[in-house]
Amino acid sequence: MTRSAAHVQAAHVQAAHVQAAHVQAAHVQAAQTVGTPAVNIAIFALFVAATLVIAVAASGGNRTTTDYYAGGRAFTGRQNGIAIGGDYLSAASFLGIAGLIALDGYDGFLYSIGFLVGWLLVLLLVAGPLRNTGRYTTADVLDLRLRAVPVRAAAATSTLVVSLFYLLAQMAGAGGLVSLLLGVHSAQGQDATVAVVGLLMIFYVLVGGMKGTTWVQIVKAVLLTIGAAVATVWVLARAGFSLSALLGHAAAASPAGRAVLGPGLLYGVNTVSKFNFVSLSLALVLGTAGLPHVLMRLYTVPDAAQARRSVVWTICMVGVFYLFTLVLGFGAMWLVGAKQIESAPGKENSAVPLLAFHLGGTVFLGLVAAVAFATILAVVAGLTITASASFAHDVYAGVMRRGPGNESRADPEDEIRVARITAVVIGLIAVVGGIYAKDIDVAFLVALAFAVAASANLPSILYSFFWPRFTARGALWSIYGGLISAVGLIIFSPVVSGGSTGLGGAGPSLISDPHINFAFFPLDNPGIVSIPLAFFLGWLGSVTDKNVSDPARFARMQVRALTGIGAERGSRG
């Protein structure tokens, strides 16, 4: 393990050098293509100032843990739904999917469908019961069902791991985006930008708590949707408002020709890549219902009905947004062209900014870029508050300071203090990690986070709501089994070593030296193995457990999950 870690490190240094050379090579070209950095910087600064004012104005005293973690449970379903959209539509969605479509056509679209359809699982099976049985975190839910401290610790561990993966992806995306838009091409400059993002995010979370973070997410979601809508109409207008014409132009402009209009360019290369796609799809559709930063937002509304309404709003917003990215992706393929996208710093992530510049020049580029930057800030703040809540509420108050009767002896002020300190620590980890991870593909890290979330979090959540025989041992086996198998399979996949990934056979592994190869698992995405395994382990651990499940606890869980008795209701409830 330590040897392979050392290898990873060595390869990173190497990869960083290669990347730096690429960036320098692309510099001359990019400088001419992405507008005036001064304008971009001015618009960025304006956005940051505005969101800071919002965070401060909205914070309004974060005295209790309910204020700090759950915004006083005072948001309406619609507000929260839009905020969840703002939390969910990360740089990977906005820039990544449109970029994938711009380069690989239809196969990029497949991503967005998985990201959207997964919401139905949240809506139908998770949202209401989760809101009714937890206070701030998913560990609360498992604790109500199983009353076991080790399970709380396990749930907190997987929450922290998933949040950190997601966080690193966003920070890595921030570095690339800024190098494209602000003309910051030196490695130090990019590192400094990542640090600025980290500091801003710490500020939002410390000052704003959940309320401030939520308002930043709402504002960002609205701006993002408006920006994408304007660009979409613009592209469609160019194509005479004919989707067919747009697709035809795009296919004609692409080096791959009409192949971009159907599936297979990215995933259809061979049998392995096809199974890779199935595995990825499984992770995407089951992952959303296990994402801690999404689930935690369901506690910011007064009751389960509002939680359900939130998710309906989120689905409408996210779905419409992904329809926009379809047009934007093919628009970039047509108007910008694969060649220019691939030679820009940030590669496919730069497709949308380049399209914006093509359509509306410097000012529109600046606006779109600022929205993208706000997107990263809002998502990163949401992740930080989730991770800090998980540590303070579950690890500190729930495990470290628990009393003899399993109740927490930490007073709320202590807990908030710990949460704030944790937010700072996580912010710093994210900055260091973001600097270190800036050469890792953003979509890969996000897909990994989805796979880990679907494996480690989802089985135990569903079992605790719906399966009478679920036990603490089943939960531990499922959570740790899912977590370790998902992360482990990634480490031994072509993503980390062996030269090139199975994803279309094109991407380089993290360890670019093909002589170092410990990839015995052929797929990039572990979902197809780790998710069924985690469900199986949850079942096996429970049925072989000598401590059989207490029917009284299951009764309590089900009655509370469906009726909402005993749930902490919000001020508008």
Add this chain to the structure above:
Amino acid sequence: MSVTQSNRGSASAYELVKGSREFGTLRRRLGYYVVPMTGMFLAWYFLYVILAAFAPGFMRISVFGDINVGLCIGLLQFASTFAIAIGYGRWAPRHFDPLAAKLRLRLEKGRRP
């Protein structure tokens, strides 16, 4: 708060509720709605995934101009997702929430003598 920190005594009260006819109705009503719906959307999604991975030729058949079967099925995934979400959003307040609220109120009353 007393409900949150429940002990064995109150848990058995939950068991009484769980065994009641009305709770059975509530649970069945929700189950009959969400379980088939979940099965359907997952099956429909994986049908799409399998077609995209293993039947690319079928997905490339033109429907209208440059719009092919694959794009149509993809857009239908969006349509079905919107329909299920909005449909559930309308169904639950009418057929589920009132009964859940009724049971909750009764439980809350029973708990406070």
